[in-house]
Amino acid sequence: MILPLLFLLASLLPQYGSEAESSHVSKFHLPSVKEQNGVQESQQEKIITVSGEGMVHSPDFPHTYPRNTVLVWRLVASRNMKIQLTFDERFGLEDPEDGICKYDFVEIEEPTEKTVLGRWCGSQSVPTSHISKGSQIRIRFISDEYFPSEPGFCIRYSLLPVSVSEPEGPVVLPPTLHGIDELSDAVADLGTVEEVMKYLEPERWQLDIEELYKPSWHALGKSFIHNKKARGGADLNMLREEVQLYSCTPRNFSVSLREELKRTDAIFWPSCLLVKRCGGNCACCAHRCYDCQCVPAKVTKKYHEVLLLKHRSGGRGLQKSMTDVALEHHEECACVCKDDWD
Known part of the structure; x- marks a missing residue:
């Protein structure tokens, strides 16, 4: 009697272990091998074959999402279709720092062009809808180990035929496709780097700021300007010093970088x-x-x-980078006869 019971227990143990592992996976929202609407498991991302409407969302939406989470979805449609993404009005992730989403965020990327269309966090406003340029689009969600928020995010996706996905009416060119002179005038009137980036790329300006200040291979610029105090003297010298302030001396002048450097193919900010x-x-x-x-x-x-702002080859937007410009400064001046100077 005891021997048959041992065989029965041995046969039940693997099944129990399998059920426990399955329960553990479900708790952490890991994908199964095959889910509804063509979801397939990939080592790095979920590949979703889009054949109709559906959604992706942060775990436990609309409640607080877990910490230390990385989720990536690649939405794939047929070649003659595009994908439209619409954010749920309930949106809230960890707040940005200095206006930049550094910790918890959701971002959308064009896989074929390897271009990030935008990154969002906080809860001040709901991101706008997006239509893919091709038949694929990638969504990435990241949370760190601190300050999870609620409700997270939910993105609904649907299909659009290529022929009707383009907006009707007059085409308004984005700032990055404007002429170099027109764009230079517009950028020159902006007050901060953040305003420049928002004007050029409203959806991904935070990423541009983040990339802009990353360490690069080239040496950073150096400042050789040293303010020297004027020599003090007796009262008898004050009249002479006052005259010297308006005589032949180095003084501040504003110069246009495009004119000074003869770079009409580029835009600088500040422009002067x-x-x-x-x-x-x-x-x-x-x-x-x-x-x-x-x-x-x-x-x-x-x-x-x-x-420095420059048009990319092939009209693929603007290249943005920090660069060093060398300008002539006069440290000492002298009065000479015009004939001798010529």
Whole structure:
């Protein structure tokens, strides 16, 4: 009697272990091998064959999502179809830091172009709807180990035929496709780097800011400007010093970077910088000549780090980078006769 019972227990143990493992997987929302609507398991991402309407969402939506979570979905439609994404009005992830989503966020990427269309977090506003450029689109959700929020996010997807997915009416070109001069004028009027990025790429400006300040292979710019205090003196020297302020001395001038560097193929922000250039008159010129002019006696190059915008080849948007520009600064000036200077 005991021997048959042992055989029965031995046959039930594997089945019990399998059920326990299955329960554990379900608790952490890991995908099965084959789910509804063509969901298949991949080592790095879920591949969803889109044949109708459906949704992807953060775990436990509309409640607090778990910490330390990475989920990636690739939505795949047939070649003659595009995918439309619409965010649920209930949206809330961990707040950004300095206006940038660094910790918990959801982002949308075009897999064929490897371009991130946007990244969102916080709870101030619901992201707008998106239509894929091709027949695929990727959604990525990340949460770190701190401050999970609620309700998370939910994105509904549906199919659109290629022929009707394009918006009707007049086509409004995005800022990145405007002419270089028109774009330069628009950027020059903006007050901060954040405003520049929002104007150029409203949906992905946070990513551009994050990429902009990442360490790169080139050396960062150096500043060689040293403010030297004017020499003090007795009261008898004050009149002379006041005259010197308006005589031939280095002083601040604003210069346009595109004109100064002769770079009409690029846009700089700020568009103008201050440089030291010789200015003032030579009324007290020591030389006995008819026309005494103020000219630089010592010139140095100083480096300034600015934002550089250039059109990519093939019209694929703008390339954004921090770059060093070298500008001439006059450190010493002198009055000389015009004939000698010529």
